[in-house]
Amino acid sequence: QVQLVESGGGLVQAGGSLRLSCAASGRTFSSYAMAWFRQAPEKEREFVGASSWSGVNTYYADSVKGRFAISRDNAKNTVYLQMNSLKPEDTAVYYCAARVGGRSARSDDYPYWGQGTQVTVSS
Numbered sequence: 001q002v003q004l005v006e007s008g009g010g011l012v013q014a015g016g017s018l019r020l021s022c023a024a025s026g027r028t029f030s031s032y033a034m035a036w037f038r039q040a041p042e043k044e045r046e047f048v049g050a051s052s053w054s055g056v057n058t059y060y061a062d063s064v065k066g067r068f069a070i071s072r073d074n075a076k077n078t079v080y081l082q083m084n085s086l087k088p089e090d091t092a093v094y095y096c097a098a099r100v101g102g103r104s105a106r107s108d109d110y111p112y113w114g115q116g117t118q119v120t121v122s123s
Helices: none
Strands: 004-007 010-013 018-024 032-039 046-051 058-060 068-073 078-083 092-100 117-122
Touching: 004 092, 018 032, 018 092, 018 117, 032 068, 046 068, 046 078, 058 068, 078 092
Parallel strands: 010 117
Antiparallel strands: 004 018, 018 078, 032 046, 032 092, 046 058, 068 078, 092 117
């Protein structure tokens, strides 16, 4: 079992940056693959990026590739989402998620979710 708490959301102008954090409870954080998803108003939840348990392997949605980066500090039980060159279309509630096993872009593969943090990008 793992509990996830996101932080770091807020209001930023287009072109700006934010770093989201996801703090996890539990002693086996390093065995979990971690992912970030987002959901904009009246839209379905969409995959943003995922990290293997080690953090060595990451992959991203095409919409954020080259702008967003996932990192993790297993000693601190925390995963990060660095978001650069933000666009108004990045506005959404961002969620982190965890699963035992490999990375996945499917939200159904993740049994553990945080409560989300709002990111708003103004034009």
